[in-house]
Amino acid sequence: MKKIILAGMICMLAGAVWAGDLVQWQDNSLSFLYGNGFDLDPDTQETLTFEHVSGWAFGDLFIFVDAIYWDGDKDYKGDDWSYYGEIAPRLSAAKILDKDLSVLFIKDFLLSGCYESGKDSDQNALVGVAVDLAIPGFNFFQLNLYRRFNDISSSPESYQLTPVWKMTLPLCNTAVVFDGFIDWVFGDSSRNLHICPQLKLDVGALVGMDAGSLYAGVEYDYWENKYGVKDVDQSAISALLKYHF
Numbered sequence: 247m248k249k250i251i252l253a254g255m256i257c258m259l260a261g262a263v264w265a266g267d268l269v270q271w272q273d274n275s276l277s278f279l280y281g282n283g284f285d286l287d288p289d290t291q292e293t294l295t296f297e298h299v300s301g302w303a304f305g306d307l308f309i310f311v312d313a314i315y316w317d318g319d320k321d322y323k324g325d326d327w328s329y330y331g332e333i334a335p336r337l338s339a340a341k342i343l344d345k346d347l348s349v350l351f352i353k354d355f356l357l358s359g360c361y362e363s364g365k366d367s368d369q370n371a372l373v374g375v376a377v378d379l380a381i382p383g384f385n386f387f388q389l390n391l392y393r394r395f396n397d398i399s400s401s402p403e404s405y406q407l408t409p410v411w412k413m414t415l416p417l418c419n420t421a422v423v424f425d426g427f428i429d430w431v432f433g434d435s436s437r438n439l440h441i442c443p444q445l446k447l448d449v450g451a452l453v454g455m456d457a458g459s460l461y462a463g464v465e466y467d468y469w470e471n472k473y474g475v476k477d478v479d480q481s482a483i484s485a486l487l488k489y490h491f
Contacts (some may be wrong), residue, residue, distance in 0.1 A: 272300035274491055279465055281484025286472055287328075288316035293484070305337040305356060330364030336376055336390075354378040358390045367473075371395045372406060385412040394431065404433035420451040423461065436474025442467050446488060461488040 277295040284291055291314055298309040311331035337357040340347045347355055360372040374392035381387045388410040395403055412425035426443030446463030450456060462485075469480040 268303040270301040270303065272298065274298050275488055276491075277486055277488040279484040279486045281465070281467075281482055283480065283482035284467075285469075285478055285480040285482075286475065287314075291316050291482075291484075304341055305335065307336070308332075308334045325365075328365045330362075330367060332360055332362050334358070334360040348380070351380050352377050353380045358392065360392060368396055374406075383413055385414055387411045404431055404436065406431045417447075420448045421457070422447055423463075431474070436471075438469065438471035438474050440467075440469045440472075444486065446486070459490050461490075462486070463488075 275297045277293075277297070279293040279295070280291075282290040293315070294313045296311050298307070300307050309332070312329060314328045314330070316326055336359070339355040339357075340353075354377065356376040356378065358372075358374050358376040360370075362368075362370040362372070372392035372394050374390060376388060376390040379387040379389060388408075390406075390408040390410070392406040392408065393403070394406050407430045408427060410427045412423065415422045415424070423446045424443065425446075426441075428442075429438075429440040431438050431440075442465065444463060444465045446461035448457060448460070449462045450458070450460030453460075465484045465486050467480060467482040467484070472478045472480045
């Protein structure tokens with residue numbers, strides 16, 4: 247049932263893309279990160295990330311794929327690269343019903359899903375609900391609550407609370423962007439907390455490019471009980487360069 251629900255959400259949103267005129271907006275980007283302080287995996291990593299986000303007549307969609315490279319770590323016995331990705335569609339009640347459903351600071355109510363897969367990780371399906379919040383100073387603030395279904399892992403199924411946010415702060419002739427996510431997995435023995443914010447300067451606006459096209463900054467990655475491994479707490483920082491197209 248969980249796969250049918252998630253597949254149905256993806257198909258509905260894919261239908262919007264094929265229809266063309268139902269796509270309201272989209273953004274694609276490539277990021278390069280170089281950092282250290284990672285745990286369980288090699289300490290130093292280079293990551294190339296593709297991200298796609300779009301708003302459709304029925305909801306929205308977020309996709310990302312990480313290609314991770316760690317050549318030169320002689321203490322690590324595995325392969326010198328890996329990959330990981332997620333597909334996260336959401337169905338909007340306000341868009342589908344064509345009604346303003348805002349209540350106090352809640353802008354919209356949604357059904358949310360996510361599929362996780364990677365070279366060295368389990369394949370997981372997440373299905374749940376979400377609210378979009380109107381918080382002063384934020385471009386957006388999402389709050390997603392999922393039920394996790396671990397298809398391969400022998401660990402019990404669990405829940406996940408995921409806030410996602412973006413804040414843009416004007417600075418002279420450019421802007422600073424503070425965005426990121428938090429994944430809090432709870433409800434079983436593999437519970438963990440993953441906090442991953444980015445702080446970026448719009449350098450494109452300073453060098454004659456379109457505003458919002460090129461960013462430089464840092465990403466901080468804190469992961470308590472990484473991969474659900476008890477008492478393995480990661481604190482890593484990476485320099486990043488991000489190009490939107």
